[in-house]
Amino acid sequence: MLYLFGSSWLVAADVAPSGVVVIPSGSYTPLYILNSEARTVESFLIDVAPVTNAQFLEFVKNNPKWQRSQVKKLFADEAYLKHWASDLDLGPNAELLADSPVTNVSWFTARAYLKTVGKRLPTEDEWEYIACADETRPDASRDSTFTKRLLEWYGKPNSATLPSVYVAEPNYYDVSALHGYTWEWVRDFNNSMVTGESRADSGLDRALYCAGGALGTTDPHNYAAFMRYAFRSSLKGNYAVSNLGFRGAKTITPKEQP
């Protein structure tokens, strides 16, 4: 089964990932601004796996207004859950789909789901911070073998059905499937590559493209991150996309801190 997918991201996990892990605070340097300074990320909780089709099905069962036929276009476009057979039916591949990450969900629907479980979407900083990790190191973003694996995945077409989240190898933080499955919504996706006519806006565009260009000529280190920013900037809150899923995060209140 695993060999079918033929990807280095997949191994048989001894324990099915579930629940959340605590991510320690730290910092990372984002790609999008030239000479940008490191950004501090406070400690937070993150789901170890993306939300699955089975979990999302349970949610729409309990919340009819978020079912495919009921949802308003402002909050989810026509592609919303289009890979399901109907409102509450995953279709002939139900068994395969159940444990694979849910995709074709909009930012609004992801938020609505997470609200019901007392979570929120991770911020872009939080997501990018943990996405720097490979299996053994918190920051592999300067290692070309790691970034090459990312690029190889980005360059490959999606498989018809995504593999189960329960076979993903966890990264340094015990978080699975950040790479190699789907791209994921972040809370503030709308801050990527601001567009419009104001002077400030075009300045920001330039910063991003310069960074992209510079990386392209010297080395492909953060090409993968550049692609994520470019992708996010093309999104709107009601877009449902076939390779875009999500996972939950939670702020750690001072009381819960060790």
Added chain:
Amino acid sequence: MKIQYLILLLVSITFAAQAADSESPFTLPMASSTEGSIYDLASNWYPQDGHAVNLEALKGKVRVVAMGYTSCQYACPRIIADLKRVETALSDKEKSSGKISFSFISIDPETDTPELMKELEKNYGMDPELWLLLTGDEDGVLELAVALGMKYRKTSPMDFAHSNIITILAPDGTIFYQTYSIGEEIDQTLKAVRTCLSSMK
């Protein structure tokens, strides 16, 4: 090679999407039950005068809306000027009909208190009967901004980069019209306001 093509594709998709946005004066359909309403977002807002309101309480008027922040030096004054030009172009009868309102909504709720919004009202000589200046909480601002297709990023402690959008909301909260052209002719916006007003009879 493949990757470069993919990036090119991504970038061109982004630009294509923006181009389509900026030239779509009347493509958004009139209210229908499947479209969804901005007023379905159950967030709380603080006007320049008076008490907190739930977004839903704003139903029932044609609203000409833009988002920005009070300390903005460049784009926001132009956006506000555009809204004021639309206001000026309306007849006294239209303005006093009670069917229309103009709104400037803050993307910087940390700084923009209702008091600062009140100052903005005075500085621009806005009629408080016609102008509703709103500040909210961070999550409500994000949600409304995303619903309106607004992008923004804090670039320094005092400044934001943000897209410039004027939106006309129908009385039921559906998005009736949006324009990304700022500081230009307001004819299309005015026309859209009047179309929306005339549907209210």
